[in-house]
Amino acid sequence: MGTAASVLDWWQDAGVDTLVDEQPRDWLAAPVPQQPLAPAAAEPVVAPAAAMSDDLATFLAWRIAADAPEAAWRGVSIAATGPADAKVMVLVDCPDKEDGAESLLMTGMVGRLFDRMLAAIGLSRDAVHLAAVCARRPLAGRMPGDVEQRLSDISRHHIGLVAPQRVLLMGNAASRAILGMDMPASRGSLHQFNHKGGETGVVASYHPRFLLEKPAAKAEAWKDLQLLIQGMES
Numbered sequence: 001m002g003t004a005a006s007v008l009d010w011w012q013d014a015g016v017d018t019l020v021d022e023q024p025r026d027w028l029a030a031p032v033p034q035q036p037l038a039p040a041a042a043e044p045v046v047a048p049a050a051a052m053s054d055d056l057a058t059f060l061a062w063r064i065a066a067d068a069p070e071a072a073w074r075g076v077s078i079a080a081t082g083p084a085d086a087k088v089m090v091l092v093d094c095p096d097k098e099d100g101a102e103s104l105l106m107t108g109m110v111g112r113l114f115d116r117m118l119a120a121i122g123l124s125r126d127a128v129h130l131a132a133v134c135a136r137r138p139l140a141g142r143m144p145g146d147v148e149q150r151l152s153d154i155s156r157h158h159i160g161l162v163a164p165q166r167v168l169l170m171g172n173a174a175s176r177a178i179l180g181m182d183m184p185a186s187r188g189s190l191h192q193f194n195h196k197g198g199e200t201g202v203v204a205s206y207h208p209r210f211l212l213e214k215p216a217a218k219a220e221a222w223k224d225l226q227l228l229i230q231g232m233e234s
Helices: 002-013 056-063 110-122 144-164 170-178 210-214 215-229
Strands: 088-092 128-130 166-170 192-196 198-205
Touching: 056 144, 056 170, 088 144, 110 210, 110 215, 128 144, 144 170, 144 192, 166 170, 166 215, 170 192, 170 198, 198 215, 210 215
Parallel strands: 088 128, 088 166, 166 198
Antiparallel strands: 192 198
16 A cells, blocks of 8 residues: 555656546547648748849839838938949948938048049049949948848849949958958959859959048059959950
């Protein structure tokens, strides 16, 4: 009896307070077959086809629309500018604070230096296709890591739609987006970027805002500009 009592006490401690069940059951009845579980509904896949349109005008309109990746950020979205068939495309990281007032990239002192850099190699703002990796300025000017790859894919698609002879990447974020490396490591070489439209030569250099802070780097930036136009078809 002592052993049986110990077993009963253990069952009670374990929460077993009934021998079989509260309700009577027919132990000789055939078991009820189990109904197979319905397969879980597959998660809907959001296709990027509409966003990543192969029509440049449609793509550019989407970049500043409400469903673009950075549309929820503070500020205004600034569209790319310049010819759709430009021979040179310039990609920067994001709009500067001053750009929002004019809804135009590269304004103020930064823009004036940018225009002088283009003029030094025989180009003008009207002749290049100018865009930013981020259509809006991120908090503190730094691209959030959770959208960096998405914005990189978008920028690569953008280059493919324009299919220029050359792309000038200005700053670290632009260099990472297209070349996958920081600007100091990518400078000094003409990189080849393959896309649906063919192949484009890519040069990484300093952003004009950096050159305003570090004028000594202008000599290196001049070398980058010469490399950009070297061998270009007229």
